Amino acid sequence: RKGTVIITGASSGLGLATAKALAETGKWHVIMACRDFLKAERAAKSAGISKENYTVMHLDLASFDSVRQFVANFKQSGQPLDVLVCNAAVYQPTAKEPTFTADGIELSVGTNHLGHFLLSRLLLDDMKKSDYPSKRLIIVGSITGNTNTLAGNVPPKASLGDMRGLAGGLNGLNSSTMIDGGKFDGAKAYKDSKICNMLTMQEFHRRYHEETGITFASLYPGCIATTGLFREHIPLFRLLFPPFQKFITKGYVSEEESGKRLAQVVSDPSLTKSGVYWSWNKDSASFENQLSEEASDVSKARKVWEISEKIVGLA
Ligand code: NDP
Secondary structure (H helix, E strand, O other), X not given: OOEEEEEEOOOOHHHHHHHHHHHHOOOEEEEEEEOOHHHHHHHHHHOOXXXXXXXXXXXXXXXXXXXXXXXXXXXXXXXXXXXXXXXXXXXXXXXXXXXXXXXXXXXXXXXXXXXXXXXXXXXXXXHHHXXXXXXXXXXXXXXXXXXXXXXXXXXXXXXXXXXXXXXXXXXXXXXXXXXXXXXXXXXXXXXXXXXXXXXXXXXXXXXXXHHHOOEEXXXXXXXXXXXXXXXOOXXXXXXXXXXXXHHHHOOEOOHHHHHHHHHHHHHOOOOOOOOEEXXXXXXXXXXXXXXXXXXXXXXXXXXXXXXXHHHHOOO
């Protein structure tokens, strides 16, 4: 049978390119889990993904109710779940003030980390039940987790501190909107959320890999400077960022190439190792990358897990 893969945020950028790469193999049915149904349908059509290879299902990661509803709908559909790709993200580098999810949580961490945390916890049972030979849960990371690159060291750097803001619920009322308890900074909130993504992947690996055989992995697909992720940046940045990445840092990858990379992490028989953070060298060969100290801190991973469980209502 075909494999079934759920990809969050498959309506543009990396998620769409990955959906296309997988659908084209004829071996996958892609569930595009998207907040904008019409946009996702249009994106699938214009990318040329054929109808029998995808389904769009509504998911707004900025609402715990929507996540739960998505999971209920998916379960009701009776399909097996073989691979889950947590890809969607928001990035608000120029925001002066925080915005909030439906549950009143700062939007970047609420969407990128907490929405995906709840989604993957609720879908773990479905993955356990699947008889697919290589089951995988993939969370898209970021270069913020590498300390071995220039780009990973650009300020404001991610830092979770003692997580007092996260423990307070990031609501901006009786707690800070930042995980470390500091003043709101949109660029930092995104980076912090990505550290949480990478810590979550490793904590999943420690808790569930042996018992379930599921591969838990994260990746940095390269700098895809043309995606919608930078839509809220100032126009000059958006103009100069792609050539800067192409010619100066040489970290630039096309959306198509990044989609092929993530598709490898989904289905390549040689990328089955669990607990790994994948990157690609300049010849587009995959390798196991080192995570930064904070992104591989075992006690922080446990703490993020435990606090997140409380916020999303699982503990
Ligand atoms: P895009 O902005 O093109 O894609 C992000 C996707 O997330 C969109 O489909 C968007 O939906 C979706 N999304 C946002 N908020 C929600 C929500 N509340 N519920 C459901 N879906 C939502 O950016 P990229 O393709 O670049 O980003 C994809 C991933 O790649 C992210 O995890 C990002 O952190 C990561 N990444 C990107 C890099 C880059 O250079 N671009 C580098 C490293 C990592 P909609 O279409 O409705 O807006």
